[in-house]
Amino acid sequence: MNKRSLNEKQLGYVMVAPALLLVIVVILWPVAQSFYNSLFDYRLNDPSRSERFLQSNIDLERYANDFFYLSRDLDGLSEQAPDPDASEKVSEIGSELMGFHEELLAMDGVGEQYEIVEERIASFQAIADRDLKYSQVDNDFAESYKDFLTAAEADLTALVEASDDEEFSTAASNVAGSINSTNAAVIESNFIGLSNYGRYLQNPRMWQSLMNTTVFTVISVGAELVLGLLIALLINRVFIGRGIVRASVLIPWAIPTAVAAMMWGFLYDGQTGIVAHYFEQFGLINDASVLLSTASGGMFSIIFADVWKTTPYMALLLLAGLQTIPNTLYEAADVDGASKWQQFWKITLPLLKSAILVALLFRTLDAFRVFDLIFVLTGGGPANSTESISIYAYITLFSQQNFGAGSVLSVIVFLCVAIISIIFIKFVGSDLFAGRSGR
Amino acid sequence: MNKRAGIGFYIFLVVFVFFVMFPFIWVFLTSIKPPGEIFSNFRWFTSNPSLQSYENALTNRPLARYIMNSFVVSSLTTIIAVAIASVAAYALTRLPIKFKGLIFGVVLASSMFPQIAIISPIYNFITDAGLRNSYLGLVIPYITFSLPIAIWILATFFQKIPWELEESAKLDGATPFQTFRKIIFPLAAPGVFTTAILVFIGAWNEYLFALTINTEDTWRTVPVGISFYQSQFTIPWGDISAATVLVTIPIVILVLIFQRRIVSGLTSGSVKE
Numbered sequence: 001m002n003k004r005s006l007n008e009k010q011l012g013y014v015m016v017a018p019a020l021l022l023v024i025v026v027i028l029w030p031v032a033q034s035f036y037n038s039l040f041d042y043r044l045n046d047p048s049r050s051e052r053f054l055q056s057n058i059d060l061e062r063y064a065n066d067f068f069y070l071s072r073d074l075d076g077l078s079e080q081a082p083d084p085d086a087s088e089k090v091s092e093i094g095s096e097l098m099g100f101h102e103e104l105l106a107m108d109g110v111g112e113q114y115e116i117v118e119e120r121i122a123s124f125q126a127i128a129d130r131d132l133k134y135s136q137v138d139n140d141f142a143e144s145y146k147d148f149l150t151a152a153e154a155d156l157t158a159l160v161e162a163s164d165d166e167e168f169s170t171a172a173s174n175v176a177g178s179i180n181s182t183n184a185a186v187i188e189s190n191f192i193g194l195s196n197y198g199r200y201l202q203n204p205r206m207w208q209s210l211m212n213t214t215v216f217t218v219i220s221v222g223a224e225l226v227l228g229l230l231i232a233l234l235i236n237r238v239f240i241g242r243g244i245v246r247a248s249v250l251i252p253w254a255i256p257t258a259v260a261a262m263m264w265g266f267l268y269d270g271q272t273g274i275v276a277h278y279f280e281q282f283g284l285i286n287d288a289s290v291l292l293s294t295a296s297g298g299m300f301s302i303i304f305a306d307v308w309k310t311t312p313y314m315a316l317l318l319l320a321g322l323q324t325i326p327n328t329l330y331e332a333a334d335v336d337g338a339s340k341w342q343q344f345w346k347i348t349l350p351l352l353k354s355a356i357l358v359a360l361l362f363r364t365l366d367a368f369r370v371f372d373l374i375f376v377l378t379g380g381g382p383a384n385s386t387e388s389i390s391i392y393a394y395i396t397l398f399s400q401q402n403f404g405a406g407s408v409l410s411v412i413v414f415l416c417v418a419i420i421s422i423i424f425i426k427f428v429g430s431d432l433f434a435g436r437s438g439r
Numbered sequence: 440m441n442k443r444a445g446i447g448f449y450i451f452l453v454v455f456v457f458f459v460m461f462p463f464i465w466v467f468l469t470s471i472k473p474p475g476e477i478f479s480n481f482r483w484f485t486s487n488p489s490l491q492s493y494e495n496a497l498t499n500r501p502l503a504r505y506i507m508n509s510f511v512v513s514s515l516t517t518i519i520a521v522a523i524a525s526v527a528a529y530a531l532t533r534l535p536i537k538f539k540g541l542i543f544g545v546v547l548a549s550s551m552f553p554q555i556a557i558i559s560p561i562y563n564f565i566t567d568a569g570l571r572n573s574y575l576g577l578v579i580p581y582i583t584f585s586l587p588i589a590i591w592i593l594a595t596f597f598q599k600i601p602w603e604l605e606e607s608a609k610l611d612g613a614t615p616f617q618t619f620r621k622i623i624f625p626l627a628a629p630g631v632f633t634t635a636i637l638v639f640i641g642a643w644n645e646y647l648f649a650l651t652i653n654t655e656d657t658w659r660t661v662p663v664g665i666s667f668y669q670s671q672f673t674i675p676w677g678d679i680s681a682a683t684v685l686v687t688i689p690i691v692i693l694v695l696i697f698q699r700r701i702v703s704g705l706t707s708g709s710v711k712e
């Protein structure tokens with residue numbers, strides 16, 4: 001028996017392993033990566049920040065390419081110089097440059113790596129391997145190399161401005177250009193720690209989007225709970241046509257949110273929208289275009305569409321909860337002379353509490369991460385007045401290609417969701433796990 | 440449950456169903472109007488119905504291709520997620536392993552993670568792996584929300600299967616794996632099927648990953664494809680209505696056939712029985 005239970009145990013671990021591994025690889029690891037990314041000035045559209053560097057680095061591909069031209073042109077330039085002072089200045093820059101270059105190549109392994117990269121460049125091959133392309137260098141070295149290159153560029157520009165010799169000026173400004181380019185190949189660490197967080201905590205657009213998300217979540221989930229409970233109470237009885245009601249309630253839930261958002265976009269449209277038209281006719285709004293072109297109209301529109309899409313789902317969850325309440329309780333209450341109102345407060349609500357809390361938890365989390373409904377219906381507009389925090393994060397990440405700052409916003413969403421979950425689970429915790437972990 | 444339904448109740452029911460279905464009714468009525476009529480008046484019924492919008496919807500944009508993309512991605516996601524989840528859920532509910540509470544906690548927490556929090560690393564990963572604009576490029580991120588949900592729902596279903604059957608199988612000398620295959624799986628099949636439907640609908644409806652990862656028009660899924668029907672200058676409401684009707688029909692059929700299962704799956708995680 002002992003051996004058998006050991007086998008079962010081992011089998012159990014083997015069976016859980018693939019799922020657990022996947023959860024770690026595709027969920028937990030990416031979340032950790034988001035945290036890590038948020039600590040860098042990391043932008044996909046800027047070559048010197050398109051990687052995360054804890055340490056200073058040299059982009060050898062770029063460096064080798066630029067250095068080849070730079071050293072050649074510098075030699076030529078000192079001969080062209082119109083006066084001895086300028087010539088001396090140029091050769092001074094040249095020898096200092098060689099000094100830095102040799103110091104670089106003398107570093108551990110950099111020399112060999114540089115040779116391989118040079119060969120690749122000579123045969124016009126692009127370098128995809130990051131380990132080959134970038135070489136880590138000492139922070140102090142990178143800093144002094146960059147300082148030197150910046151100063152050299154300034155010196156050359158000064159020479160260009162002082163000189164009357166046109167040929168020399170052109171050559172010198174070319175060299176200044178390659179110095180600038182070489183400078184960009186020396187990449188200092190883009191680790192900025194928590195300063196992105198500091199920036200966003202003072203960013204009014206971030207607070208506005210967080211506020212929008214909260215308003216959306218509280219109003220729509222609140223309305224869905226009240227309406228859902230009403231509907232559940234009303235249809236918790238025997239009647240003909242349960243199937244039709246159930247199906248009609250499930251369809252809004254089952255269609256893609258983006259499709260629902262397109263539909264509502266049509267219904268709200270200022271010119272052709274029937275809902276906007278009727279609202280205007282009934283005097284609810286003074287102009288049909290109000291729904292999608294004003295801040296409050298936009299917020300109303302997304303909340304209304306969300307309530308339409310998810311109230312039925314809420315009603316179903318609560319109905320399932322209602323059906324577990326034994327009828328005998330109500331019969332006993334009737335005998336004792338309790339009114340319907342008293343029965344609702346003393347029997348229905350307390351017994352429905354855990355079903356309500358679970359439904360609220362899932363709905364609140366869903367509403368807080370709202371993305372597709374707003375993205376398709378209003379795009380966050382007008383003037384960011386319906387922009388949720390997820391939309392702001394998406395725009396920063398993918399429209400601005402700013403992965404560092406965008407990750408800060410994603411981490412903020414993550415933390416908010418975590419806080420909401422912890423608060424709810426404090427209330428529901430035991431109910432949610434009850435009877436699930438077996439014996 | 441003893442309450443009887445009166446006339447007033449049925450009137451309420453009709454009004455309720457009408458309000459819930461109104462957007463669909465209106466979109467359907469719009470889709471059969473000749474495109475010119477949509478912008479001119481608010482009449483409900485057109486006197487000369489036309490299928491012009493349907494033709495436009497299918498030819499102006501590769502709608503059939505979107506539907507196929509969604510179908511392939513959702514099916515692959517469902518198969519992978521449900522297969523891995525059913526094995527894991529069995530071990531978690533039936534076998535004597537340690538840290539069950541912790542594992543359930545991790546699974547539940549993962550299902551609550553906002554997608555925006557993982558999208559940038561996933562995007563980098565998919566790009567580096569060369570999987571942008573492919574089916575696999577969406578299936579991998581879709582595992583992130585389908586696997587935890589599948590484990591969660593399946594665990595509820597497995598929990599309801601009586602232990603006695605398993606005990607007697609054990610006494611008869613069956614190995615744990617045989618027990619799973621011969622006893623548990625047939626009994627759990629309805630639950631597995633229900634879970635599969637819910638995972639499929641979830642994957643079919645996903646928007647954020649599909650929007651960022653498959654950016655080429657031929658690789659778009661239905662939700663993303665539909666949201667791109669509007670161009671910068673005009674919004675072809677006729678095409679959009681027709682496309683909406685076309686992509687909603689399969690869901691309506693799915694819901695009509697499997698409504699009981701869907702409801703049992705949705706409520707299984709939230710109600711103690």
